């Protein structure tokens with residue numbers, strides 16, 4: 001049997017064509033699209049101005065994504081909320097909601113699990129399970145908007161998964177998210193973070209979107225980067241830096257380099273010097289993140305002083321650097337940790353239950 005089309009992943013133009021094929025008028029497609037992407041309906045039953053017969057037809061012809069909130073944790077320190085969502089097939093993904101002065105930000109996952117294998121990351125420990133569909137990415141934002149009752153103004157694709165390993169769905173997600181007939185989030189308020197898949201970064205550059213690209217650098221020599229990130233075996237830093245320059249050339253958007261500080265691994269003065277030399281003269285911003293310790297990994301967070309010294313050193317070299325505020329420290333902060341905890345608990349419960 002053919003899988004049913006996913007109605008929330010269709011653009012308005014596509015939806016109009018689909019509705020025409022079902023014998024419906026174009027304005028019905030507009031109404032339907034508004035219900036899904038503006039009013040954030042959880043199902044057809046909420047769509048009060050759509051005729052019952054049309055809803056029934058849609059129900060038969062398409063699948064309608066709706067995530068189920070499996071758990072919410074709220075930080076007592078800063079109000080950050082972490083959501084664990086159950087997907088229709090029983091898989092789980094997590095998202096984070098953060099309140100900043102300039103608006104609410106949501107960090108979404110792009111895949112269930114991840115196959116990139118970064119050593120310090122919890123999301124990749126069990127490998128990739130599957131890609132998320134565009135509607136499953138959108139729905140993390142929609143469900144959180146409904147739950148908080150507040151508008152989301154910034155979206156970062158920095159949760160579990162490698163977005164450029166799910167490229168077509170990512171592009172479609174950005175199209176729908178920034179569409180004026182939907183939530184209409186500005187491209188400038190969308191950030192996509194990648195471990196650095198060079199050919200796909202080049203393709204993305206050619207789309208000339210006004211989103212921010214964040215590159216997970218984490219080390220300034222090939223040797224060190226290979227120890228932390230297997231992807232560094234495929235692409236050298238020289239190739240990566242060329243690619244970042246190309247991205248800036250194509251889009252005019254300055255790159256953000258993410259650099260997670262790991263004690264005694266990449267946080268020394270020598271590391272700061274090497275990093276400064278590597279990115280000197282580039283139009284960029286460096287985000288320093290004290291690594292979030294993952295239980296399964298031995299990496300230790302750099303001390304406050306080391307982080308401070310690192311930032312000051314870069315600033316002195318004229319490099320724009322900030323230390324990322326750690327949000328939600330008290331609620332399984334690092335990527336993939338909440339899902340892991342949940343799966344572990346579920347497994348032990350199962351083992352107990354089944355004897």
Ligand code: SAH
Nearest residue numbers: 121158161162193194195216258291292334
């Ligand atoms: N796959 C993408 C996006 C998801 S990870 C990427 O690699 O960029 C989002 C960011 O969190 C990346 O910079 C990643 O390297 C970083 N990260 C993952 N685990 C971390 C941890 N335990 N502590 C600090 N940063 C971490």
